Amino acid sequence: MARLIVEIEKIKGNCVVFKGNERIVIEGAEIKLEETDKICIHALQSILHYAVALREGVDPKKLGLAKEGEVAYVQCLDPGEPYTGGGTVVFRIRRV
Numbered sequence: 001m002a003r004l005i006v007e008i009e010k011i012k013g014n015c016v017v018f019k020g021n022e023r024i025v026i027e028g029a030e031i032k033l034e035e036t037d038k039i040c041i042h043a044l045q046s047i048l049h050y051a052v053a054l055r056e057g058v059d060p061k062k063l064g065l066a067k068e069g070e071v072a073y074v075q076c077l078d079p080g081e082p083y084t085g086g087g088t089v090v091f092r093i094r095r096v
């Protein structure tokens with residue numbers, strides 16, 4: 001079964017969960033906790049929305065998640081300053 005590796009691409013502002021080198025590993029319908037560094041419930045909303053399609057091989061460009069290549073990009077929902085004290089994280093998602 002295909003796996004998705006979700007890694008930090010960029011952090012804008014102050015994320016209270018991620019610092020920049022963490023990853024989330026998804027295999028099938030399972031988040032592989034033993035291979036995952038951290039999970040943020042705000043980020044999961046953005047990631048899981050596309051996880052099944054990406055896992056099944058849908059082209060990220062067709063989903064509007066990339067301009068080129070096989071890597072998808074999504075962003076967490078926290079808008080950061082001046083609206084919240086947090087920050088937003090851009091994730092890259094690749095199928096392996």
